Amino acid sequence: MDRMPLDNLVRVGQLKEEPPDLREFNGLVSSGTVRLKDAKLNQISLESRFDLAYNAAHALAWLQVRKSLFGISMFETYAGIA
Template identity: 60%
Template structure:
């Protein structure tokens, strides 16, 4: 990542939005393994659409958190983990906005019992998460 991206992460830590914490390769491996398994299960069309959405969303969060942890940060805010993809993997807003939409839908379901997803949205989410996992797996920490 370029230094503006690294500076953005450092600034988020400075204002208390992120917590600096040394990267942990074992944790990152576990998060990626979890993301991969969750995404595989999300592809199971025999499951309820709501379950597939939940699996894909949680796969996205695990993969995005893995990218953040690789840079030496942690966040208690799920939404911020997705926004930080711009700085951790160089994702453009168009690449993480669908994840943000999924986060909003997840919150409505979690806190208000209102999950409104379509098969098309879940399929698009699965595609985005697949791209995210591949990007996290391909990322290597600069020396």
């Protein structure tokens, strides 16, 4: 992924750069894999399974973003989204 557009956002204060965090990495892997496993359980409602699968995809996608960008995170105004 080309970092130039993101570097520009860092420069103008829209993003801040953070170092990689092994605990965050492990937490996202754990969160994503546990939720994905639980989403396969037929004993729970379809809505709950969808929610689990969606949140698993979000955790694993965020993991890839953090991994590939070496730790770009959003400012506090967007903290609830990340």
